Amino acid sequence: MNISKQMVTLNQDIAGQEIGIPVYDIDCGQPNCKTVYIQSAVHAAEMQGSAVIYHLIRKLKALKLNANFVLVPNCNPFGRTQRAGEYLQGRFDATTGNNWNRFYHFDNEIVGRFISEFDEQLADWSEKQIVDKFRLFLLDSLNNKLNKDWGVNTAQFLNIKLQEMASKADMVLDLHTGPSSTRHIYSPEFLTEEAQWFNIETVLSIPIEFAGALDEASFTPWYRLKQALKQRGLDFDYHVDAFTIELGSQENICLAQASDDANGVIQYLAKKGLVEGQENITPKTVAVVPLSNYKTLFSQHAGMVEYIKKAGDKVQKGDVLARVLNSLEFDNDSAIVNIHAPQSGTVILHYPSAAVQVGTQLYKIAVES
Amino acid sequence: MNISKQMVTLNQDIAGQEIGIPVYDIDCGQPNCKTVYIQSAVHAAEMQGSAVIYHLIRKLKALKLNANFVLVPNCNPFGRTQRAGEYLQGRFDATTGNNWNRFYHFDNEIVGRFISEFDEQLADWSEKQIVDKFRLFLLDSLNNKLNKDWGVNTAQFLNIKLQEMASKADMVLDLHTGPSSTRHIYSPEFLTEEAQWFNIETVLSIPIEFAGALDEASFTPWYRLKQALKQRGLDFDYHVDAFTIELGSQENICLAQASDDANGVIQYLAKKGLVEGQENITPKTVAVVPLSNYKTLFSQHAGMVEYIKKAGDKVQKGDVLARVLNSLEFDNDSAIVNIHAPQSGTVILHYPSAAVQVGTQLYKIAVES
Amino acid sequence: MNISKQMVTLNQDIAGQEIGIPVYDIDCGQPNCKTVYIQSAVHAAEMQGSAVIYHLIRKLKALKLNANFVLVPNCNPFGRTQRAGEYLQGRFDATTGNNWNRFYHFDNEIVGRFISEFDEQLADWSEKQIVDKFRLFLLDSLNNKLNKDWGVNTAQFLNIKLQEMASKADMVLDLHTGPSSTRHIYSPEFLTEEAQWFNIETVLSIPIEFAGALDEASFTPWYRLKQALKQRGLDFDYHVDAFTIELGSQENICLAQASDDANGVIQYLAKKGLVEGQENITPKTVAVVPLSNYKTLFSQHAGMVEYIKKAGDKVQKGDVLARVLNSLEFDNDSAIVNIHAPQSGTVILHYPSAAVQVGTQLYKIAVES
Amino acid sequence: MNISKQMVTLNQDIAGQEIGIPVYDIDCGQPNCKTVYIQSAVHAAEMQGSAVIYHLIRKLKALKLNANFVLVPNCNPFGRTQRAGEYLQGRFDATTGNNWNRFYHFDNEIVGRFISEFDEQLADWSEKQIVDKFRLFLLDSLNNKLNKDWGVNTAQFLNIKLQEMASKADMVLDLHTGPSSTRHIYSPEFLTEEAQWFNIETVLSIPIEFAGALDEASFTPWYRLKQALKQRGLDFDYHVDAFTIELGSQENICLAQASDDANGVIQYLAKKGLVEGQENITPKTVAVVPLSNYKTLFSQHAGMVEYIKKAGDKVQKGDVLARVLNSLEFDNDSAIVNIHAPQSGTVILHYPSAAVQVGTQLYKIAVES
Structure with missing residues (x-):
C-alpha cells in the first residue's frame, strides 16, 4: 500500500x-x-x-x-x-x-x-x-x-x-x-x-x-x-x-x-x-429498527432536566425518563415534573444540556413495534 | 370600535x-x-x-x-x-x-x-x-x-x-x-x-x-x-x-x-x-414578477465586499454589482474582483455585511423574463 | 417559618x-x-x-x-x-x-x-x-x-x-x-x-x-x-x-x-x-490552597483532545494530562501530542470539549507549593 | 521601494x-x-x-x-x-x-x-x-x-x-x-x-x-x-x-x-x-476632546429604537436623541418613550440595531466641558 x-x-x-x-x-x-x-x-x-x-x-x-x-x-x-x-x-x-x-x-x-x-x-x-x-x-x-x-x-x-x-x-x-x-x-x-x-x-x-x-x-x-x-x-x-x-x-x-x-x-x-x-x-x-419506529420526544415543559434514563437504556412505557425542575415551584409539589416514556423501547440519545425549553428534543428512542 | x-x-x-x-x-x-x-x-x-x-x-x-x-x-x-x-x-x-x-x-x-x-x-x-x-x-x-x-x-x-x-x-x-x-x-x-x-x-x-x-x-x-x-x-x-x-x-x-x-x-x-x-x-x-424570476446570487469568492448596486437599483446584465477586496492581493491587480450581474433586472436586496465567504447570498434580483 | x-x-x-x-x-x-x-x-x-x-x-x-x-x-x-x-x-x-x-x-x-x-x-x-x-x-x-x-x-x-x-x-x-x-x-x-x-x-x-x-x-x-x-x-x-x-x-x-x-x-x-x-x-x-497555587494550563496546540486526567485526579509533574490528535499527521508519529502536567497537584477542572485551539483553557490545577 | x-x-x-x-x-x-x-x-x-x-x-x-x-x-x-x-x-x-x-x-x-x-x-x-x-x-x-x-x-x-x-x-x-x-x-x-x-x-x-x-x-x-x-x-x-x-x-x-x-x-x-x-x-x-468628556449613554428601557440623532450630529442637552417603541403600549400614549441628551455635545456613534435591552450602549457622545 x-x-x-x-x-x-x-x-x-x-x-x-x-x-x-x-x-x-x-x-x-x-x-x-x-x-x-x-x-x-x-x-x-x-x-x-x-x-x-x-x-x-x-x-x-x-x-x-x-x-x-x-x-x-x-x-x-x-x-x-x-x-x-x-x-x-x-x-x-x-x-x-x-x-x-x-x-x-x-x-x-x-x-x-x-x-x-x-x-x-x-x-x-x-x-x-x-x-x-x-x-x-x-x-x-x-x-x-x-x-x-x-x-x-x-x-x-x-x-x-x-x-x-x-x-x-x-x-x-x-x-x-x-x-x-x-x-x-x-x-x-x-x-x-x-x-x-x-x-x-x-x-x-x-x-x-x-x-x-x-x-x-x-x-x-x-x-x-x-x-x-x-x-x-x-x-x-x-x-x-x-x-x-x-x-x-x-x-x-x-x-x-x-x-x-x-x-x-x-x-x-x-x-x-x-x-x-x-x-x-x-x-x-444487534437490533434492526425501522426508521418509522425511531421517535423523538420533544419537551412540553421548560426547566432544568435531570436525565434519569441514559443512552443505551431500555425503557418501558410509562417509565420516568427525566425530571424537570421548575424554579418557580420550589415551595410546593410541582417543583418536579416527571417525563414518562410514551412507548417502550431503547434510548438512543438525549439532549446534552439540562436547560430545556418547550420543543427541545429531549430523547430519541427506538420504540418496539 | x-x-x-x-x-x-x-x-x-x-x-x-x-x-x-x-x-x-x-x-x-x-x-x-x-x-x-x-x-x-x-x-x-x-x-x-x-x-x-x-x-x-x-x-x-x-x-x-x-x-x-x-x-x-x-x-x-x-x-x-x-x-x-x-x-x-x-x-x-x-x-x-x-x-x-x-x-x-x-x-x-x-x-x-x-x-x-x-x-x-x-x-x-x-x-x-x-x-x-x-x-x-x-x-x-x-x-x-x-x-x-x-x-x-x-x-x-x-x-x-x-x-x-x-x-x-x-x-x-x-x-x-x-x-x-x-x-x-x-x-x-x-x-x-x-x-x-x-x-x-x-x-x-x-x-x-x-x-x-x-x-x-x-x-x-x-x-x-x-x-x-x-x-x-x-x-x-x-x-x-x-x-x-x-x-x-x-x-x-x-x-x-x-x-x-x-x-x-x-x-x-x-x-x-x-x-x-x-x-x-x-x-x-408596481411590477409583478413571477417567483421563478426572483434569483439569488451566491458569492464564489470570499473577501470584503463593497456593494455598488443597492436595493431598488435597476441593473443591466454585466453591470458591476459589487467589488470584492482580497487582502492577500493588495500589491497586484487581483486586489479587487468585480461581481457582474448575470441578468438584467431590479436589485431587491443584498447581504448586510461586507464580510462574505463562498456561498454567501450576495444579492437577490428580480430578473427580466 | x-x-x-x-x-x-x-x-x-x-x-x-x-x-x-x-x-x-x-x-x-x-x-x-x-x-x-x-x-x-x-x-x-x-x-x-x-x-x-x-x-x-x-x-x-x-x-x-x-x-x-x-x-x-x-x-x-x-x-x-x-x-x-x-x-x-x-x-x-x-x-x-x-x-x-x-x-x-x-x-x-x-x-x-x-x-x-x-x-x-x-x-x-x-x-x-x-x-x-x-x-x-x-x-x-x-x-x-x-x-x-x-x-x-x-x-x-x-x-x-x-x-x-x-x-x-x-x-x-x-x-x-x-x-x-x-x-x-x-x-x-x-x-x-x-x-x-x-x-x-x-x-x-x-x-x-x-x-x-x-x-x-x-x-x-x-x-x-x-x-x-x-x-x-x-x-x-x-x-x-x-x-x-x-x-x-x-x-x-x-x-x-x-x-x-x-x-x-x-x-x-x-x-x-x-x-x-x-x-x-x-x-x-479538605485541602486549602492559596489562589496563587491555582494555575491554568492553556493549550499551545490546536486539535482534538482526549482528557486523560479528569477533575479530581491527583497528578505528578510530567504526567500525561491529555492527548491532542492532529488530523494532518495521522500517517506519522506526530499524530498524537501528549500534554504533560507542568507541576504536581490536583486537577480541579478541564475544558468541556475535545475541540481546542491555541489558548484554550485546557486545565485548572491546584498545584502543590 | x-x-x-x-x-x-x-x-x-x-x-x-x-x-x-x-x-x-x-x-x-x-x-x-x-x-x-x-x-x-x-x-x-x-x-x-x-x-x-x-x-x-x-x-x-x-x-x-x-x-x-x-x-x-x-x-x-x-x-x-x-x-x-x-x-x-x-x-x-x-x-x-x-x-x-x-x-x-x-x-x-x-x-x-x-x-x-x-x-x-x-x-x-x-x-x-x-x-x-x-x-x-x-x-x-x-x-x-x-x-x-x-x-x-x-x-x-x-x-x-x-x-x-x-x-x-x-x-x-x-x-x-x-x-x-x-x-x-x-x-x-x-x-x-x-x-x-x-x-x-x-x-x-x-x-x-x-x-x-x-x-x-x-x-x-x-x-x-x-x-x-x-x-x-x-x-x-x-x-x-x-x-x-x-x-x-x-x-x-x-x-x-x-x-x-x-x-x-x-x-x-x-x-x-x-x-x-x-x-x-x-x-x-478638528475638535480635541478629553476622554473624560466622552460619555456613554446606556438604555434604561427595552424596546425598538429609532435613532433620531446620527453619528456626527451636534446635540443640545435635552434634545430627543432617539425614540423607543414599546409593543405593549401601542394603544396609549406610552407607546413611544423619548430619550433625551443628558448633556450637549457631538454624537460620535450609536448602537447598530433597533433592538435594545436595558443596559444597551445606545450612544457615545463627546460632551462639551
Missing part, C-alpha cells in the same frame, strides 16, 4: 487564508479495485469519527488491501472554527441555519436522463460499463450544480465538494455522533444484514429516499438505476454501500473506543473482501 | 418566567364581520412591521371599521432575546437552525378528509356553512399537531400557536423585512392584482404550494378546497387573502416610512370594504 | 415581556436575626446550584431557623435564554462579552467617606449601630450607581440589582459550577477554617481584593471597614461570610448530589448557629 | 489548517530609517481599515519613502471566521468573551528593571543606543510572556504575536471602526497636536495609561522610560507615535472614503518626514 495526504483547498476566508480539509489517499497497488470513501465531522463537534480514521490508517497498514481508500477527517472547514461559548456550533451554517448534512445533491431526473440517452446501448453494456458511464453522469451532475452563474449556498458548496470525492467510491461511510448518545447506524433497507458487521448495537433501517444526507445521496441513484434497468428486463446488481454511523457523543473523543469502532469497520471491509488478515472481534447482539 | 390587549403566554423560560406575545384585539362592533390577522417580527430582527402595527392601531381609530382585527407585533418570544454580538439572531432557532418561518402546519390530506366526511351535505351547505366547517377542521388539525404524545419542536410550537390565531382570519399579513432590502410583497398568483393596492413597488407572484410559511399555510388549504369543490361541480368563491410583506431592512425601524406602509395596508382594507374613511394615497408603479 | 415567593421583575424584553427572577423569602419569625442570601446560575448554564436551593428549601422546613433566608435560583434572566447550539451561552453578555460575574459594585472610597462623615460618632456607636449605618451607606452607593443619568451596562444592571438583595445579608453564597469540574470553594483568606464546614474537598483561599465578583463585593467593604476602625483603635468584629461555591460541571443537574451539597451548606449554617436540628454528615478531607 | 508579502502562520485550526495573517513589508531601501506598523480589523467586522491599507499600498508606490512599513490587514484570524447570523462577531473571543483588543502586554515593572540593569551605562549611551536596548527589553518581555510553561489565552496569544511586530516600529496605527459611527481618533495626550494631521474631525485625548489596547501598549513604556530618565536628569526625546483610528461603521467598506482616509495617514507621515511627494488635502476643523 501507498499512503499520501494533502490539505485540499476548498476556498478561502475573507483575508485570503486557505480553507482546506486533510485528505488521505491509500492506494492498494492493485488494478481495477474498489474504492472506499470515509469522512468524519461534517458536523464539526462530532469528532469521534476522526479518531476512528486515525486508527483505521494505522490498522490498514497491517492488512492486505484489496481496495483503495480516501479518508477525510474533519471534513467541514467552516464548522470547525465556529465557536459558541465553550462548544463548537458545527451543526449548521451560523449565517443561514442550513444543516451541513442536508445539502448533498441528488437529481431526481438523472436515472431517466441516463436511460434515455443510452437507450440503445444499455443492453449491450457490461455491468462495469454501465457503472462507469453512470458514475460519469453523476459527477457531471455535481459539476453542473456547482458551476451555475448564480452559484450555490455555503452548505451546498461544501457538500458538493465532498460528494465529488464520495461519488467515485463503491462504499461510503459518513461518521457522525449524536448529542449524548449511544452508537447506532443508519442503513438503507437493502443493507441491514450487512450493516450488522459493523458490530454496533442498533441498526436504523431507512427507506431509499433522498432527504439531503450523504448516505442517501450515495445509494439512492444506484438503487433507482437498478430498479429502472430491472423494469427494462436488465439485470444489474451493483450498488453503493453507504451508511451514516453514529459513534457516541459529540464534543468528545475516546481513542480506546475508536479502536473498537475501527475494528467494526474493518470487519465489514473483510466480509466484503476489501481487506484481508484482520483480527476476529466478539460479535454484539 | 373597542380595543383590548393582553400578553398571551405561550410557555415559560427555564426559571418559570412567562414567555408571551402582545396581542391586540380590535372589535368593530358589528356582527358577522370579517377578521384581519396581522403579525410582525417572527424573524425577530425584522422590526419595521411592528412600527407599521403601531401606526395601524392609531389610524384605525380614525376610520369606520367593518372588520375585526388581531394584531401581534413581536410575535417571536424566542428570537427576540437571542443576541449575537450587537445584532439579534432571530431568523432561526439557535439550537437547531430551524427557520422560525418554515414550520407552520399544512396537512396535505385535509381537503380530501373534509370532503369525504361531509360528502353528502356539501351540496346543500351555503358558502358560509362550508367556510365555518372547514375552519373548524383546520383548527382541529392544528390542535392535533400540537397535542401529540411526542410533542413538537420549538419552531413548530411557535408557528402553530400563531397559526391558531391566523386560522380564524379571512385576511392574513405576515410582516417581514429583508437584510439590506427594498420593500416587496409575496402574493399568491391569484391575488397579484389586489396585491398592488399595498402600493409597494414589487410584487413577487408565488405558486399555490406549501413550503412552510404562514401566507402559504393560510391560502393553500382554501384554494385546494375551492379546486376540489369545483371538480365536484360546486361553486365556492371564498379564499383567504394572505401575503408576506417585506418592509425594507432588518435591525432598523423608521416611523415615517411605517406610516406610509400602514397607509398602503389601509388602502387594501378599504378596497376590500373592510374599512371606510381613509385618505387617498399617491399610487406607485 | 414562613416562606413566600415572587417573580421579581428586573426589566422587560423588546416586546414588553417582563424579565424576572424567582425570589424565595424565608422568614424565621424571630426579631433581629441574621440574613442569609443564596443565589445560583448567574452563569446561566451553571444550574446545579438551583438544585441545591431546591433541596435547601425542603430541608430548612424541617429545621429550627435562627436566620432569615433570601434564595434566588436562576438569577440571570438574560443568560438563561441565550442559546448557542445545544448549550446555553450564559457566561457572558452575548453583545459585549461582559462576564455576568464581574460587574458587581465596590466603591474603593466608601470606607474613607463613611469614616470621615461619622468621624465624631463612631467611638460612641455600638457594633450594631455601625453595621446598620454602613449597610445603608453600601445600599446608597448601589443606588447611586444605578440611577445615574447615563445609565449602566446590562451586566452592571443585573449585578447591582442582585447586589441590592445580597447587601442586606450577613452571609452570601454565590453558587456556580465549572466546565468539567470537581467541587471547590473560593473563600476569603480569613474564613478558610469555616469554609471547610461546607464539606467540599478543595478550598481556594483568595486575598481580600475586589475583582468584580459577588463574594468579593460582599466581604471586601466590611473587611476594609474593620481594618480602618482598628487603625483608629476601635474594635469591630463584624464581617460578612461570602463564598463562591463551585458545584461540579455545567449544563447538568443531579438531584442526589445536590442533596449532599445542601447538607454541607446546612452544616455551615448550623456551626454558625443559624439553624438547629440538622443531621450529622460524614466529614471529608 | 520594495514590497513583499506573506501569509504569516500564527497557529492552526483543529484539523491542522494553518491560521495566518497577510503581512506586507515595504522596504524603503534606506539604512537606519524609521518603521511604521499599521494593522486593521483586530475586531474582525471593522473592515474599513483594510480598505485604507489597500489604498496606502497603492499611494505609497507613488511617493518617496523615508520609512519602512509593515501592514497587516485582517489581523485577527480567529474573529474573521466567527459568524453570528448574517454578521461577523469578531469583537471578542466567542469562548471566553475576551475582547480581542484588550490583551496586549505591558509589564509595569519594565522601566524599573531596565534602569536598574543598565544603571551605570545609561548616562553614556546615545538616544539611539537606549532606544535599541529598550526595544530588545520589550521584545524579550513579550517573548517571556508567550513561552511560559502554562501558556496564555487565545486573545493574549493573538495580541502578543501582533505586538511582536508592532514593537519594532516607531509609529503604530491600529485601524478600527465603531458600530454606527463617525470617524474619530484616540490620541495620547502628548500627541493631540500631531493627531490633527490625520484630518479626522474628532480627536479623543487619552491619558498615558495601559488598559490593554495596542496604542497604549505601544506608547506607554516609552513615555514611562522618558519620565524615569528625566528624573535621573537624562534627556530622552524618543517616543512612539501610536493611535487607534476609528474609521466609521463596522460591517461595511467604502473604497472612496478609504482613499480619503489613506490621504490623511499620508499627510501625517509627510509632516513627520516619513514620506515625500504627497498631494495636499483640504484640512478639516
Whole structure:
C-alpha cells in the first residue's frame, strides 16, 4: 500500500487564508479495485469519527488491501472554527441555519436522463460499463450544480465538494455522533444484514429516499438505476454501500473506543473482501429498527432536566425518563415534573444540556413495534 | 370600535418566567364581520412591521371599521432575546437552525378528509356553512399537531400557536423585512392584482404550494378546497387573502416610512370594504414578477465586499454589482474582483455585511423574463 | 417559618415581556436575626446550584431557623435564554462579552467617606449601630450607581440589582459550577477554617481584593471597614461570610448530589448557629490552597483532545494530562501530542470539549507549593 | 521601494489548517530609517481599515519613502471566521468573551528593571543606543510572556504575536471602526497636536495609561522610560507615535472614503518626514476632546429604537436623541418613550440595531466641558 495526504483547498476566508480539509489517499497497488470513501465531522463537534480514521490508517497498514481508500477527517472547514461559548456550533451554517448534512445533491431526473440517452446501448453494456458511464453522469451532475452563474449556498458548496470525492467510491461511510448518545447506524433497507458487521448495537433501517444526507445521496441513484434497468428486463446488481454511523457523543473523543469502532469497520471491509488478515472481534447482539419506529420526544415543559434514563437504556412505557425542575415551584409539589416514556423501547440519545425549553428534543428512542 | 390587549403566554423560560406575545384585539362592533390577522417580527430582527402595527392601531381609530382585527407585533418570544454580538439572531432557532418561518402546519390530506366526511351535505351547505366547517377542521388539525404524545419542536410550537390565531382570519399579513432590502410583497398568483393596492413597488407572484410559511399555510388549504369543490361541480368563491410583506431592512425601524406602509395596508382594507374613511394615497408603479424570476446570487469568492448596486437599483446584465477586496492581493491587480450581474433586472436586496465567504447570498434580483 | 415567593421583575424584553427572577423569602419569625442570601446560575448554564436551593428549601422546613433566608435560583434572566447550539451561552453578555460575574459594585472610597462623615460618632456607636449605618451607606452607593443619568451596562444592571438583595445579608453564597469540574470553594483568606464546614474537598483561599465578583463585593467593604476602625483603635468584629461555591460541571443537574451539597451548606449554617436540628454528615478531607497555587494550563496546540486526567485526579509533574490528535499527521508519529502536567497537584477542572485551539483553557490545577 | 508579502502562520485550526495573517513589508531601501506598523480589523467586522491599507499600498508606490512599513490587514484570524447570523462577531473571543483588543502586554515593572540593569551605562549611551536596548527589553518581555510553561489565552496569544511586530516600529496605527459611527481618533495626550494631521474631525485625548489596547501598549513604556530618565536628569526625546483610528461603521467598506482616509495617514507621515511627494488635502476643523468628556449613554428601557440623532450630529442637552417603541403600549400614549441628551455635545456613534435591552450602549457622545 501507498499512503499520501494533502490539505485540499476548498476556498478561502475573507483575508485570503486557505480553507482546506486533510485528505488521505491509500492506494492498494492493485488494478481495477474498489474504492472506499470515509469522512468524519461534517458536523464539526462530532469528532469521534476522526479518531476512528486515525486508527483505521494505522490498522490498514497491517492488512492486505484489496481496495483503495480516501479518508477525510474533519471534513467541514467552516464548522470547525465556529465557536459558541465553550462548544463548537458545527451543526449548521451560523449565517443561514442550513444543516451541513442536508445539502448533498441528488437529481431526481438523472436515472431517466441516463436511460434515455443510452437507450440503445444499455443492453449491450457490461455491468462495469454501465457503472462507469453512470458514475460519469453523476459527477457531471455535481459539476453542473456547482458551476451555475448564480452559484450555490455555503452548505451546498461544501457538500458538493465532498460528494465529488464520495461519488467515485463503491462504499461510503459518513461518521457522525449524536448529542449524548449511544452508537447506532443508519442503513438503507437493502443493507441491514450487512450493516450488522459493523458490530454496533442498533441498526436504523431507512427507506431509499433522498432527504439531503450523504448516505442517501450515495445509494439512492444506484438503487433507482437498478430498479429502472430491472423494469427494462436488465439485470444489474451493483450498488453503493453507504451508511451514516453514529459513534457516541459529540464534543468528545475516546481513542480506546475508536479502536473498537475501527475494528467494526474493518470487519465489514473483510466480509466484503476489501481487506484481508484482520483480527476476529466478539460479535454484539444487534437490533434492526425501522426508521418509522425511531421517535423523538420533544419537551412540553421548560426547566432544568435531570436525565434519569441514559443512552443505551431500555425503557418501558410509562417509565420516568427525566425530571424537570421548575424554579418557580420550589415551595410546593410541582417543583418536579416527571417525563414518562410514551412507548417502550431503547434510548438512543438525549439532549446534552439540562436547560430545556418547550420543543427541545429531549430523547430519541427506538420504540418496539 | 373597542380595543383590548393582553400578553398571551405561550410557555415559560427555564426559571418559570412567562414567555408571551402582545396581542391586540380590535372589535368593530358589528356582527358577522370579517377578521384581519396581522403579525410582525417572527424573524425577530425584522422590526419595521411592528412600527407599521403601531401606526395601524392609531389610524384605525380614525376610520369606520367593518372588520375585526388581531394584531401581534413581536410575535417571536424566542428570537427576540437571542443576541449575537450587537445584532439579534432571530431568523432561526439557535439550537437547531430551524427557520422560525418554515414550520407552520399544512396537512396535505385535509381537503380530501373534509370532503369525504361531509360528502353528502356539501351540496346543500351555503358558502358560509362550508367556510365555518372547514375552519373548524383546520383548527382541529392544528390542535392535533400540537397535542401529540411526542410533542413538537420549538419552531413548530411557535408557528402553530400563531397559526391558531391566523386560522380564524379571512385576511392574513405576515410582516417581514429583508437584510439590506427594498420593500416587496409575496402574493399568491391569484391575488397579484389586489396585491398592488399595498402600493409597494414589487410584487413577487408565488405558486399555490406549501413550503412552510404562514401566507402559504393560510391560502393553500382554501384554494385546494375551492379546486376540489369545483371538480365536484360546486361553486365556492371564498379564499383567504394572505401575503408576506417585506418592509425594507432588518435591525432598523423608521416611523415615517411605517406610516406610509400602514397607509398602503389601509388602502387594501378599504378596497376590500373592510374599512371606510381613509385618505387617498399617491399610487406607485408596481411590477409583478413571477417567483421563478426572483434569483439569488451566491458569492464564489470570499473577501470584503463593497456593494455598488443597492436595493431598488435597476441593473443591466454585466453591470458591476459589487467589488470584492482580497487582502492577500493588495500589491497586484487581483486586489479587487468585480461581481457582474448575470441578468438584467431590479436589485431587491443584498447581504448586510461586507464580510462574505463562498456561498454567501450576495444579492437577490428580480430578473427580466 | 414562613416562606413566600415572587417573580421579581428586573426589566422587560423588546416586546414588553417582563424579565424576572424567582425570589424565595424565608422568614424565621424571630426579631433581629441574621440574613442569609443564596443565589445560583448567574452563569446561566451553571444550574446545579438551583438544585441545591431546591433541596435547601425542603430541608430548612424541617429545621429550627435562627436566620432569615433570601434564595434566588436562576438569577440571570438574560443568560438563561441565550442559546448557542445545544448549550446555553450564559457566561457572558452575548453583545459585549461582559462576564455576568464581574460587574458587581465596590466603591474603593466608601470606607474613607463613611469614616470621615461619622468621624465624631463612631467611638460612641455600638457594633450594631455601625453595621446598620454602613449597610445603608453600601445600599446608597448601589443606588447611586444605578440611577445615574447615563445609565449602566446590562451586566452592571443585573449585578447591582442582585447586589441590592445580597447587601442586606450577613452571609452570601454565590453558587456556580465549572466546565468539567470537581467541587471547590473560593473563600476569603480569613474564613478558610469555616469554609471547610461546607464539606467540599478543595478550598481556594483568595486575598481580600475586589475583582468584580459577588463574594468579593460582599466581604471586601466590611473587611476594609474593620481594618480602618482598628487603625483608629476601635474594635469591630463584624464581617460578612461570602463564598463562591463551585458545584461540579455545567449544563447538568443531579438531584442526589445536590442533596449532599445542601447538607454541607446546612452544616455551615448550623456551626454558625443559624439553624438547629440538622443531621450529622460524614466529614471529608479538605485541602486549602492559596489562589496563587491555582494555575491554568492553556493549550499551545490546536486539535482534538482526549482528557486523560479528569477533575479530581491527583497528578505528578510530567504526567500525561491529555492527548491532542492532529488530523494532518495521522500517517506519522506526530499524530498524537501528549500534554504533560507542568507541576504536581490536583486537577480541579478541564475544558468541556475535545475541540481546542491555541489558548484554550485546557486545565485548572491546584498545584502543590 | 520594495514590497513583499506573506501569509504569516500564527497557529492552526483543529484539523491542522494553518491560521495566518497577510503581512506586507515595504522596504524603503534606506539604512537606519524609521518603521511604521499599521494593522486593521483586530475586531474582525471593522473592515474599513483594510480598505485604507489597500489604498496606502497603492499611494505609497507613488511617493518617496523615508520609512519602512509593515501592514497587516485582517489581523485577527480567529474573529474573521466567527459568524453570528448574517454578521461577523469578531469583537471578542466567542469562548471566553475576551475582547480581542484588550490583551496586549505591558509589564509595569519594565522601566524599573531596565534602569536598574543598565544603571551605570545609561548616562553614556546615545538616544539611539537606549532606544535599541529598550526595544530588545520589550521584545524579550513579550517573548517571556508567550513561552511560559502554562501558556496564555487565545486573545493574549493573538495580541502578543501582533505586538511582536508592532514593537519594532516607531509609529503604530491600529485601524478600527465603531458600530454606527463617525470617524474619530484616540490620541495620547502628548500627541493631540500631531493627531490633527490625520484630518479626522474628532480627536479623543487619552491619558498615558495601559488598559490593554495596542496604542497604549505601544506608547506607554516609552513615555514611562522618558519620565524615569528625566528624573535621573537624562534627556530622552524618543517616543512612539501610536493611535487607534476609528474609521466609521463596522460591517461595511467604502473604497472612496478609504482613499480619503489613506490621504490623511499620508499627510501625517509627510509632516513627520516619513514620506515625500504627497498631494495636499483640504484640512478639516478638528475638535480635541478629553476622554473624560466622552460619555456613554446606556438604555434604561427595552424596546425598538429609532435613532433620531446620527453619528456626527451636534446635540443640545435635552434634545430627543432617539425614540423607543414599546409593543405593549401601542394603544396609549406610552407607546413611544423619548430619550433625551443628558448633556450637549457631538454624537460620535450609536448602537447598530433597533433592538435594545436595558443596559444597551445606545450612544457615545463627546460632551462639551
